[in-house]
Amino acid sequence: MKLIGIILFLVIILLTMYITYWASRRVKGTSEFYAAGRSLTGAQNGLAIAGDYLSAASFLGIAGLVALNGYDGFMYAVGWLMGYIVVLYLVAEPLRNSGKFTLADVLSYRLKPVPVRTAAAIVTLTISVFYMVAQMVGAGAIIQLLVGLPYEWAVVFIGAMMIIYVVFGGMLATSWVQIIKAVLLMSGTLLIVLLLGMIYSFNPSHLFEAVVNGQGAEYLQPGKLYKNPIDLFSLGIALVLGTAGLPHILIRFYTVPSAQEARKSVIWAMMIIGVFYLLITFVGFGAMVLVGPEAIRAADKGGNMAAPLLAEYLGGGAGTFGGELFMSAIAAVSFATIVAVVAGLVIAASGAFAHDIYTNVIKKGEVDEKKQFLVARYTALTIGAISIVIGILAKGQNVAYLVALAFAVAASANLPVILFSLYWKRFNTAGAVSGMIIGAITAVLLVVLGPSVMGKDAIFPLANPGVVSVPVGFLTSWIVTLITPPEKELEARFAELSVRSQTGIGAEM
Amino acid sequence: MAEIAASTRGIAEPLRQEVGSTKLAEIADTQAFKELRRAKLSFIWPVTLLFVAFYLLLPLLAGYAKPLMSKYVVGFVTFGYAYGLIYYLVAWGLAFLYVAVARRFDRASQAIARQSVENTAQSPNSV
Numbered sequence: 001m002k003l004i005g006i007i008l009f010l011v012i013i014l015l016t017m018y019i020t021y022w023a024s025r026r027v028k029g030t031s032e033f034y035a036a037g038r039s040l041t042g043a044q045n046g047l048a049i050a051g052d053y054l055s056a057a058s059f060l061g062i063a064g065l066v067a068l069n070g071y072d073g074f075m076y077a078v079g080w081l082m083g084y085i086v087v088l089y090l091v092a093e094p095l096r097n098s099g100k101f102t103l104a105d106v107l108s109y110r111l112k113p114v115p116v117r118t119a120a121a122i123v124t125l126t127i128s129v130f131y132m133v134a135q136m137v138g139a140g141a142i143i144q145l146l147v148g149l150p151y152e153w154a155v156v157f158i159g160a161m162m163i164i165y166v167v168f169g170g171m172l173a174t175s176w177v178q179i180i181k182a183v184l185l186m187s188g189t190l191l192i193v194l195l196l197g198m199i200y201s202f203n204p205s206h207l208f209e210a211v212v213n214g215q216g217a218e219y220l221q222p223g224k225l226y227k228n229p230i231d232l233f234s235l236g237i238a239l240v241l242g243t244a245g246l247p248h249i250l251i252r253f254y255t256v257p258s259a260q261e262a263r264k265s266v267i268w269a270m271m272i273i274g275v276f277y278l279l280i281t282f283v284g285f286g287a288m289v290l291v292g293p294e295a296i297r298a299a300d301k302g303g304n305m306a307a308p309l310l311a312e313y314l315g316g317g318a319g320t321f322g323g324e325l326f327m328s329a330i331a332a333v334s335f336a337t338i339v340a341v342v343a344g345l346v347i348a349a350s351g352a353f354a355h356d357i358y359t360n361v362i363k364k365g366e367v368d369e370k371k372q373f374l375v376a377r378y379t380a381l382t383i384g385a386i387s388i389v390i391g392i393l394a395k396g397q398n399v400a401y402l403v404a405l406a407f408a409v410a411a412s413a414n415l416p417v418i419l420f421s422l423y424w425k426r427f428n429t430a431g432a433v434s435g436m437i438i439g440a441i442t443a444v445l446l447v448v449l450g451p452s453v454m455g456k457d458a459i460f461p462l463a464n465p466g467v468v469s470v471p472v473g474f475l476t477s478w479i480v481t482l483i484t485p486p487e488k489e490l491e492a493r494f495a496e497l498s499v500r501s502q503t504g505i506g507a508e509m
Numbered sequence: 510m511a512e513i514a515a516s517t518r519g520i521a522e523p524l525r526q527e528v529g530s531t532k533l534a535e536i537a538d539t540q541a542f543k544e545l546r547r548a549k550l551s552f553i554w555p556v557t558l559l560f561v562a563f564y565l566l567l568p569l570l571a572g573y574a575k576p577l578m579s580k581y582v583v584g585f586v587t588f589g590y591a592y593g594l595i596y597y598l599v600a601w602g603l604a605f606l607y608v609a610v611a612r613r614f615d616r617a618s619q620a621i622a623r624q625s626v627e628n629t630a631q632s633p634n635s636v
Contacts, residue, residue: 071578071589075571078596082564085603089553093611205584212585220587221579222571229572236568240561263611270604274597423550495537496530502546503618505625506533 005147005328012184012336016165019176023169030372033170034101034351035254038509040175042261046268049252051178052344053080053243053269054185054276056138056337057403062277063310064303066284067296070211070219072226073284077277079236081270083243086415088266091244093259094422094501100508101254102351103247103414106501107421108360110493112429116417117356119436123413124247124352126440127406129387131248132345134402136391138304139338145300146308146331152392158335159388162343166350166380174343175255181333181340182272188333191326192307193279195314196286207282210289219288231462235404238466242407245414248348259504283307290314302400308334346383354379401452401463405443408466412473413439420477422501425494431481439473536625545617552610560603567596 031037040048058080066073099105104120136155143154165173200206211219218224226232243249253262287296287306290313299305308330312318315326354376359367367375413436420427420435446465451458462468500506536542571578571589578589 071587072571074590074593075567078567078593079564081597081600082560085560085600086557088604088607089557203584204590205586208585208587208590217579220585220590222575222589226568226572229568232568232572233565236565240564260615263608267604267608270601274601278594278597492534493530496533498546499533499536499542502549502614503536503542503621505536505618505622 004325005331008328008332009147009335012332013161015180016161016173016177016336016339019180020165020169020173023173023176027168027170027172028373029369030101030355030376032172033373033376034251034347034355036171036175038255038257039172040255040261040265042256042264043268044175044179045252045256045261045265047182047272048175048178048255049249049265049269050272050276051180051182051185051340052248052252053273053341054182054337055135055341055403056142056334057134057400058276059185059189059280059337060142060304060307060334061138061302061400062280063284063287063307064296064300064305065225066281067287067291067306068293068303069225070215070285070288071222072224074281075222075232076225076235077281079239080243080277081274082240084266084270084273086241086244087249088263088270090422091250091418092253092262092266093504095250095418096253096256096259096262097504097507098422098497098501099254101251101355103250103418104352104356104360106497107417107432109500110421110490110497111427111432112487112490114361115429115433117361119433120414120417121352121356121361123409123436123440124356125349126444127245127247127409127414128345128349128352129390130402130409131246131406132342132349132387133390133394134399134406135338135342135345136387137394137397137399139342140391140395142304142334142338145305146334151395155391156388158339158342159384159391161339162346163381163384165339165343166346166384167377170377171251171255171347174340174347175252177336177343178340181336184333184336186272186276188311188330189276189279189283192286192311192314192330193282196282196290196310199290204282207285207289211285214289215293228462230467231464234462234464234467236466237470238404238408238411238464241415241466241470242409242411245410245418246406247352247410247414248344251348251351252344254508257509259507280307283310286310342387346380346387349383350376350380353383398452401447404464405447405452408443408447408464408469409440411466412443412469413437415470416474416477420481422497424481425491426481426486427477427494428481428484428487428490430484431477431479434480435473435477438476439469442472443469532625532629535628536621539621539624541617541621541624545614545621548617549614556603556606560599563599564596567593 062077104117107116139158140151140155144151256262287310291309296306308327311330312323312327316322358375359372416435417432443465446460449460452463580588582588582591
């Protein structure tokens with residue numbers, strides 16, 4: 001790696017370490033560890049949500065998908081913003097109003113705490129682990145590609161950084177790492193698009209003209225990547241409904257002081273995430289025209305190098321100072337992107353184990369604050385270490401589908417239970433537990449039986465399970481509730497939950 | 510945005526108090542709360558469901574209406590691209606619509622909270 005790249009990496013490491021040091025003096029208990037002391041403003045949390053959500057797959061992966069496939073890549077990008085309407089309208093504020101640290105807090109307020117907490121924690125751990133493995137494997141490969149660090153060392157390095165942020169700085173440090181990452185990522189993307197705009201006189205039509213003339217009109221048409229429309233429909237269902245069930249996104253709403261700030265944070269996040277996905281497709285089309293699909297494929301089959309190579313071209317080309325500077329900057333931004341996302345996942349997973357399973361299921365809430373805080377940090381350390389090991393073991397595996405799977409599990413197992421708990425009086429514990437377990441199992445099983453795992457011999461024809469597993473999740477919760485007796489003694493709790501969740505009266509501070 | 514911040518500050522005081530479950534149950538039975546709940550649900554649910562259905566049109570159109578999606582509308586901008594952009598505008602539009610409507614719900618919640626504080630002051634043994 002060149003000197004300039006090393007300097008940029010060191011700047012990011014020193015900056016985030018300073019933040020962690022600053023945060024570590026303020027993180028004194030579980031409220032700071034899980035929820036940043038509910039001290040963030042809506043705008044800060046909005047940036048942090050964007051930082052939590054925009055992964056290396058969004059930045060490098062989607063740019064590559066567009067660069068190699070054109071329109072289908074663009075259409076894929078559209079789906080990632082859409083889920084936030086469900087988050088904003090149905091989930092964010094009620095969740096902030098009625099929970100404390102985790103998703104399970106809301107469910108266990110009106111259902112039998114031990115079974116729903118256990119099931120919800122298992123689902124959260126499943127989603128977080130899938131998502132984390134995808135990030136770690138992708139990260140190892142990307143860092144190796146960008147920096148030349150061997151895969152194993154890249155995984156260990158990213159894992160160690162993220163463990164330090166989380167264990168010492170908790171949600172407070174993680175939030176600020178995510179905020180910085182969001183700013184860096186947006187700046188890098190904006191700069192690429194700005195330079196690109198100067199070439200094409202800021203007129204998308206000119207860029208598309210170059211696509212048609214250089215690559216062919218079929219790159220502006222659907223069908224290059226997705227041959228089966230139902231598969232795309234199925235992915236769409238998982239994206240639009242899964243975002244509102246992703247634990248690492250939902251726990252971010254506990255970091256603000258009120259439902260109004262939670263609302264503001266979704267608005268900020270939607271602005272940033274939307275602009276990002278609009279811009280990233282330009283990056284992809286720009287790379288297709290200026291770098292060319294052959295050169296992009298030659299650097300990496302999956303197209304992950306499209307954005308860095310475009311940056312190199314726009315900076316002046318390979319071998320020039322400008323080219324090298326810009327490419328190193330993009331590499332450093334990608335690194336920041338990865339650590340910020342995995343840190344968020346570790347906190348979500350720690351909450352599910354330490355807060356839900358240990359504190360509330362095993363100890364029935366009879367643990368003092370000091371012990372809870374200690375267990376939370378040990379859990380984060382353990383989960384971080386496990387993710388490093390899995391990351392190394394999964395070397396060379398194609399695990400990109402795990403992110404789509406995480407969304408499918410979130411949409412099939414979490415969302416039905418969140419919505420029924422908040423809005424349906426008759427809902428009961430049996431419905432919740434069976435919905436979560438069967439929704440999650442269906443999604444996982446269909447992926448295992450599908451082409452992502454079984455290749456050509458797949459029993460289930462679709463790569464994305466959403467079109468089947470989401471209805472299965474909702475119907476299971478619904479039917480099991482109706483065939484089991486209502487929990488009369490808990491229905492009063494639903495009335496209380498609905499006052500809390502809809503008005504904010506009695507919300508956690 | 511500034512207005513939301515202002516309403517947050519206004520709403521914070523009466524809401525921020527330890528609330529026992531008897532009190533929450535009492536509020537649940539009031540007419541004001543029932544009206545707020547009905548108004549809120551009849552706004553958030555239809556909008557969300559329609560939006561999800563609208564979004565799912567995109568993959569269907571891309572799959573089954575390729576000639577339409579491939580048509581150029583302005584210069585080299587295809588219908589498919591312009592149509593895709595509409596999704597961003599609709600999502601942002603709905604986000605701001607929500608903010609505007611939610612302000613009304615905030616005021617109603619605040620009134621409910623204030624009322625319940627007054628009731629408590631009048632009959633201290635009800636908590």
